[in-house]
Amino acid sequence: MSTHPAGPGEIRLIRFVVLFSMLLFALSLPFLRMPLPQYPAFMAMYDAALFVVYLITAVLLYSHGHTLRSRALMLLADGFLFVSVLIVPHMFTFPGLFAPSGLLGAGRQTTAWIYQLWHGGFPLFVLLYVREAQREREAVADADRPRPSIYRHIAVSLLASACALALALSSDAMLPALMQDRQDYASDRHWVIWLPWLLNMAALGLLLRKRPQAALDLWLIVTLITLVLEVSMAALFNNARYDLGFYVGRVNGLIAASLVLIALLIENGRLYALLGRAHERMQQRADELERRSAQDGLTGVANRRHFDLMLGREWRRAQRSGLPLSLLMLDVDFFKHFNDRYGHIAGDHCLKAVSAVLAGCTRRASDVVARYGGEEFAVLLPDTAGDDAQLLAEAMCAAVRERAVPHEDSSVSPVVTVSVGVATFNPAPGMGSRATVRSAQLVDAADHALYRAKDGGRNRVVVADASAVICQMTGSAR
Ligand SMILES: Nc1nc2c(ncn2[C@@H]2O[C@H](COP(=O)(O)OP(=O)(O)OP(=O)(O)O)[C@@H](O)[C@H]2O)c(=O)[nH]1
CATH class of the missing domain: 3.30.70.270 (Reverse transcriptase/Diguanylate cyclase domain)
Known part of the structure; x- marks a missing residue:
């Protein structure tokens, strides 16, 4: 998947997802600021689902990267792990979920900044992935590459998450204010709120220019498109927590999170089927060889x-x-x-x-x-x-x-x-x-x-x- 082009079925699915996300965005655009009832349970479910999806994707990518000796895939796995780790404090600090003002000593800005850092951090890992994938393609053959250390990658990723969390926890004192109160966004928000959007767009641009594009790249492109739409709806063009943009943006976020996982699971199923068929063919050849090795070439009776x-x-x-x-x-x-x-x-x-x-x-x-x-x-x-x-x-x-x-x-x-x-x-x-x-x-x-x-x-x-x-x-x- 990281090297093979997408099949026609995959391309149809990719087109459908992009169209669906864009339609969702277009239809909700005029109503993004419409206040809706507050369902904190929605946030708990959303964060829990995201955590599981990002974590499983990271595990699958680490294992693919390890098998294929690909540092590029490891970097992408780092991105997914980075997000999955940040989702946990995002859930615990979210006001009204576990405590009225959030746990872990959260300030007014903490959750918003965790959201910013995760949405800005993920495309950075994608940028690193694209650069490394290009380098790997031009360098030596896969088999000659040293196997990257999973543990080192995990450690770096965890460190990045810890730094991001530390920054978010001190955001009330050190970073520009994103929230006016626990509900409404700040009316004159700092330009930094555009950073995740810009970084996702940059990663998207780089991926679109990447040649050749493997199936994984196409799925990442869709992920980044849906992430851009999510950030637009849930952070830029809406007004407050629990308005329509907040909810619909998160639905898009969930779609974005699931795409690479779905693609990896499809690929795993395909590989298992291929493995099964290859094993069957090998068994048939072994049987045929065994039969021939026991047979006299001229008469067909035993030798x-x-x-x-x-x-x-x-x-x-x-x-x-x-x-x-x-x-x-x-x-x-x-x-x-x-x-x-x-x-x-x-x-x-x-x-x-x-x-x-x-x-x-x-x-x-x-x-x-x-x-x-x-x-x-x-x-x-x-x-x-x-x-x-x-x-x-x-x-x-x-x-x-x-x-x-x-x-x-x-x-x-x-x-x-x-x-x-x-x-x-x-x-x-x-x-x-x-x-x-x-x-x-x-x-x-x-x-x-x-x-x-x-x-x-x-x-x-x-x-x-x-x-x-x-x-x-x-x-x-x-
Ligand atoms: N066409 C053919 N001839 C073979 C093959 N293997 C052995 N022969 C021949 O079989 C003949 C055996 O000859 P001999 O061992 O003298 O035995 P014979 O002529 O059958 O005589 P007796 O066994 O005493 O009845 C030889 O001429 C071999 O060349 C084979 O695969 N194909």
Whole structure:
């Protein structure tokens, strides 16, 4: 918000607020001096609301300034804190609110001077903000800026409020009279009553000239316009406390106070939505990366890395549950001849077809079909006994044959065939501590059975005893 331009919706809202404030001013201008009933409770509510709004705005701006390492935003936050602190004595010293002549040793001029100092002080902070924002834009990148100290800023702001309060408390003796009595303004008021108006106009002029204008700048412009209108109605062109200008001016003041807060809250909501969407996108990308990192690029089945991971995991699970774990190792027969005859690209297509057939044969979500390397595949079958693994291995053998990928250079079949080694392990309790070694033994056993299948003539399934590596020929049909 402090760097981004305002969106079209924001600009519409800004225009509406300016028009509303100007209309309110224009309509009440002829009646500003009209006396109205006195409602001290209105002042209590007004000051309490302003205090909360200014304080929250200051907190939000300090946090933005700290995050963005922006001294400019800190200075603006100082302005809001300065006002929120001054509002408290303004309420306590206001005659008739807590005591007929106000608390804190207030004199006749005290409250009026607090009002003057807060309305004159705030635009000074805006002027400092504009100057610093311009300097920051021309200086080094945000990340290289030293982070401004929040505490130092708060301390300076509190000091400024304390000085202003001290001045206001001694205003009866030291400063020009603004009030004739506790109700009416002085008839020949000193020119200093124009100072807040002039300072707000100066800050407004500087902000209007600032380029580029961020959304925050536009909201500040509206704030200053409404403040100028407030000061005009409630301090310059009206006559006394509790006349129409006094009330309507304060309504404008409340609008002015809320604008930056509303803008910051809108911005916060927008940032949360953006953050949520960014997090979702990142999560999707992470899932996609995770999926890809587990996948073989050519065939789409699991890759070797994922297979190793799953083997270790399933081995440990089998250790805990005592359920059997079977492994099939499959190898395409005479694949070198296939490549030589049909070419490498056709070889790739053949591997894709074989892997699709193998994946199609598995039925359980826990089964893992993986490309083990080259033209060799591995199928991990958790909770599967040797007999069932052998049945599945033979079904795979048959399914590959039925897929009928022509292989004229194979001496065992006119179509592509596979040889399969099967190993099953029935883990005993206590083997888990040496899980990787033992799971490697299962791979060795299945591999050994596979080579026996090759030796035995190919296109067949051989089952091994995983613990003793006892091979048993089953002689699959051609
Ligand atoms: N097209 C293709 N060929 C591959 C790929 N990976 C390995 N190969 C080939 O697969 C062939 C494997 O040959 P061998 O290990 O001699 O085995 P074989 O010819 O299948 O013989 P047997 O296994 O004894 O039946 C080699 O020619 C490799 O180049 C691949 O990703 N794509």
